Amino acid sequence: MVDVYLFSGFLGSGKTTLLKHMIQQMKKEGLKPAVFMNELGKLNFDSEEVEGGVPLKELLEGCICCTGSEKSEAQIQTLLAEEDFDVLLIETTGAAHPVEALDAIFSPLFAEQLHFKGIVTVADSKRWFDRNSLSPQVRSLFLEQVRHGDLILANKMDLLTEAEQGQAIYEIQSLNPSAQIIQTVQSKVPFQALKRMTVSGKSETVGAPLAKLNLGTKVLEFARPVNRETFEQWLRDLPETVYRIKGYVPLEGDKYPHSFQYAYGMAQWLPEFMSMKPQVVIIGEEIQQVELP
Incomplete structure (x- = not known):
């Protein structure tokens, strides 16, 4: 089975930077990753950040969670049929709801080939303090992405004061008590933190237990x-x-x-x-x- 990680997070939070870090670390461990990326526009400039030799499929001009659902299934099915890889990294558009994204990518045609490890939400810590300035609909999406994360990267911590860092972690943990939260700068996190994510949620992490998956x-x-x-x-x-x-x-x-x-x-x-x-x-x-x- 292929391990699957879903990268969620609002626009500009640092998902693509995380993707690059994970690809490099996986390769060092002898794993072969594949990537599925989603972009609302006609061009996906982020795909240029994916290293050569990494199997890549894209969904452009549509969201993985609504109009692009059938296309997403087809792209992932093609990846599974044509490529040999160990891990599938899925980067959603910043406008995707995690529940809808999972619905789009887990087709009954190939679900038994996938081992879903969990949702990694990259949360822009600076934007967290500005969330009330967002429109109600956008703010709701932003909070839902955090609420459904199994592992949350509180990113851009270098832009906050020490007091703001503590407040952000406290508020994020209050919204999603079952998630492990890691403070990051430029989305730098060890691959081991992702590997410890399990469906049973019984794995232990340094400093805090990782509770059951939300999704x-x-x-x-x-x-x-x-x-x-x-x-x-x-x-x-x-x-x-x-x-x-x-x-x-x-x-x-x-x-x-x-x-x-x-x-x-x-x-x-x-x-x-x-x-x-x-x-x-x-x-x-x-x-x-x-x-x-």
């Missing part, structure tokens, strides 16, 4: 067709921490599994006319105990 993924495979009413009752009984489900559900009496999407308590069924692997991907918090009916 995780789980692949569930059907052993047999299910009754639609039984399945929909199972959906109604799911905990509120299940945010997304997508995949292919085999229903009793139908030749092919149905394409299935679930979000915010609403389900969507679409008929398929070919045999697809009967499995679904679940995205949410505290989902390890969720099983099929």
